Structure formats: structure tokens, C-alpha cells
Amino acid sequence: MTGAWTAMQRVFEERDRQDFDEVRIAGLAELAARVRELSELVVLTRADQSEVAVVAREVELLTRRLAEAGRGIPPGAQVGEGGIVRQLGSPVTGALNPLAPPIEISVSPDGTARSEFTLGVLYEGPPGFVHGGVSAMVLDHLSGVAASANGTPGMTAGLDLRYRRPTPLGVPLSAEAKAVRVEGRKTFVESRILGPDGRVTAEATAVFVMPTR
Ligand SMILES: CCCCCCCCCCCCCCCC(=O)SCCNC(=O)CCNC(=O)[C@H](O)C(C)(C)COP(=O)(O)OP(=O)(O)OC[C@H]1O[C@@H](n2cnc3c(N)ncnc32)[C@H](O)[C@@H]1OP(=O)(O)O
Numbered sequence: 001m002t003g004a005w006t007a008m009q010r011v012f013e014e015r016d017r018q019d020f021d022e023v024r025i026a027g028l029a030e031l032a033a034r035v036r037e038l039s040e041l042v043v044l045t046r047a048d049q050s051e052v053a054v055v056a057r058e059v060e061l062l063t064r065r066l067a068e069a070g071r072g073i074p075p076g077a078q079v080g081e082g083g084i085v086r087q088l089g090s091p092v093t094g095a096l097n098p099l100a101p102p103i104e105i106s107v108s109p110d111g112t113a114r115s116e117f118t119l120g121v122l123y124e125g126p127p128g129f130v131h132g133g134v135s136a137m138v139l140d141h142l143s144g145v146a147a148s149a150n151g152t153p154g155m156t157a158g159l160d161l162r163y164r165r166p167t168p169l170g171v172p173l174s175a176e177a178k179a180v181r182v183e184g185r186k187t188f189v190e191s192r193i194l195g196p197d198g199r200v201t202a203e204a205t206a207v208f209v210m211p212t213r
Pocket residue numbers: 004005085140141142143144145148153154155156157158159184185186207209210211212
């Protein structure tokens with residue numbers, strides 16, 4: 001049996017052979033952005049039942065148009081500057097994934113991964129606040145980027161979260177993560193989300209383990 005690393009390498013190589021130039025990426029990112037807007041309005045619309053039925057039929061026809069062109073495989077991932085992985089289909093950062101907020105991440109010279117973002121109603125948990133699983137997803141991903149930027153990438157083996165106070169929806173949030181310790185194949189990363197008032201709403205310690213090949 002091959003390990004997770006070998007399996008991932010095979011997927012990376014297959015996806016790398018796809019032709020995703022920047023013009024195509026921009027076009028698909030635009031489509032994803034429109035679908036995101038549509039998704040939010042599905043949750044928020046006050047349209048009456050007959051109008052909802054008409055729109056549902058139109059969306060079905062649009063989906064069929066894309067399906068007629070055939071199904072490919074998800075876009076690949078590239079490692080960019082500072083070890084940041086550009087993963088276009090990521091559910092967190094992927095510009096081509098309508099489920100992604102998407103958040104943008106930068107890494108400062110000291111290895112801290114940072115992001116500023118707003119999470120709308122699609123990510124609601126308790127009324128008016130962000131779902132705890134979504135906060136976990138953001139911190140997991142940001143921590144993964146910090147581990148990667150540290151030159152010690154890995155799979156999340158553990159994510160220990162503390163929800164300090166509710167994370168508000170629809171307002172600017174920020175988050176940061178930094179690798180604090182490396183022990184062999186393990187990288188420990190600390191991360192946190194801050195509300196608009198600068199107070200921590202959620203914080204985590206994650207351990208990333210580089211799988212054996
Ligand atoms: C290579 C990857 C490429 C990534 C490209 C970069 C992309 C960067 C940008 C994207 C960022 C995405 C960020 C999201 C990342 C996910 O979402 S990953 C998906 C979720 N995670 C998974 O599916 C992982 C599933 N688990 C596994 O595959 C395996 O259990 C693991 C994690 C690879 C470990 O397997 P293993 O090497 O057989 O584990 P094992 O030998 O038992 O343990 C190794 C060491 O880790 C320790 N350990 C294991 N678990 C824990 C824990 N929870 N706490 C503390 N220590 C632990 C063990 O005690 C052991 O320590 P030592 O005895 O060596 O001191």
C-alpha cells in the first residue's frame with residue numbers, strides 16, 4: 001500500500017498537466033463570484049414561490065450548459081512565493097470554489113500567515129455569528145499555510161480549538177498563524193481569529209505531521 005504522500009504527489013502531477021492559464025482562471029473566478037452571490041441570495045431572498053421556481057429552473061438550465069462541455073478534474077495547486085500554496089479549488093482560499101469565502105493569505109518575513117476577511121450569512125452558526133466549524137476551517141488552513149511557509153508542511157494531525165467569544169458575521173475579521181516549534185516530522189502552529197475590536201474570538205494550537213512516503 002502506498003502512503004498519503006505518494007497518493008498526493010500522484011494527484012498533484014495529474015492536475016499539473018491541465019491547461020489553466022491566467023485568462024481561464026480569471027473567467028472561472030468571475031463565475032465562482034457570481035455563484036457565491038447567488039448562493040447568498042438563496043438564503044436571503046424574499047421572492048415569492050413562483051419566482052423562486054422560475055429561478056430554480058433557470059439555474060438548472062445554466063448547470064446543464066456547463067455539464068454539456070464535459071467534466072474535468074479539479075484545478076491543481078502551485079507553491080508560490082514564501083511557500084504559499086495557491087490552491088484554486090480550496091474551500092477556504094480557492095478563487096474558483098464558490099463555497100470558499102474566499103480568504104486571501106499573506107506571509108510576513110517572520111513567517112506569520114495573516115488574513116483579513118468577512119464571513120457572510122452562508123457561514124452562520126448561532127444567529128448572527130460564525131459557525132464554529134467554519135472558524136476551525138479557517139484556522140486549520142491558515143495554520144497549514146504557516147507550517148508550509150516555515151518549510152515544514154504536513155497534514156493536520158490535531159487541532160485544539162478554544163472559542164473565547166462569538167465571532168461576528170458580516171464584519172471585518174482578521175486571523176494570524178505562526179509555526180512555533182518543530183519536532184522531527186511534527187510542526188506546532190498557534191493561530192487566532194480577531195474581531196473588529198481586536199479581541200480574540202477563537203484560537204487554536206495545531207500539529208502538522210509530514211506523512212511518511
Ligand atoms: C505533506 C502535506 C502537503 C500539504 C501541502 C501544503 C499545503 C499547505 C496549504 C494548505 C493548507 C491546508 C491546511 C489543511 C490541511 C488539511 O486539511 S489535512 C486533512 C486533515 N488531516 C488528515 O486527513 C490527516 C489524516 N491523518 C494522517 O494522514 C496520519 O495520521 C498523519 C497525520 C499523516 C500521521 O501519520 P503517521 O506519520 O503514521 O503518524 P504517527 O507515526 O502515528 O505519528 C507521527 C508523530 O506525530 C505525533 N502525532 C500524531 N498525531 C498527533 C496529534 N494529534 N497531536 C500531537 N502529536 C501527534 C505522534 O505522536 C508521532 O510523534 P513521534 O512519536 O514521532 O514523536
